[in-house]
Amino acid sequence: MPQDILIKITDREGVLHEVQAPTDMNLNVMELIRMYELAEEGTIGSCGGMAMCASCQCYVLNDVLKTERNDDEDAMLSEAYHVKDNSRLGCQIPITEDIEGLEIEIAPEQ
DSSP, X not given: OOXXXXXXXXXTTSOEEEEEEESSSOOBHXXXXXXXXXXXXXXXXXXXXXXXXXXXXXXXXXXXXXXXXXXXXXXXXXXXXXXXXXXXXXXXXXXXXXXXXXXXXXXXXX
């Protein structure tokens, strides 16, 4: 039976938010950030989650996430600003039970 999981998100002002993320709605991290309004409207998910804008770039702060960047994500991040080794696109991180406890920081606006 699907359940909500806890994800910790630090917004662009440095405020930590502990949010409940539903695992049964086929959401991704970018949509979760928008759902909880943790970034100014219009500054995240500009491309609608197609890995084409990097506005949902975030930094993964712990080792919960086991998936690697895909080719589209790598290509987009190669053109983005503020990229670090732990950068990921939030739209490419699906909300599933196996990312319980994920900690991320939203990257500065592009």
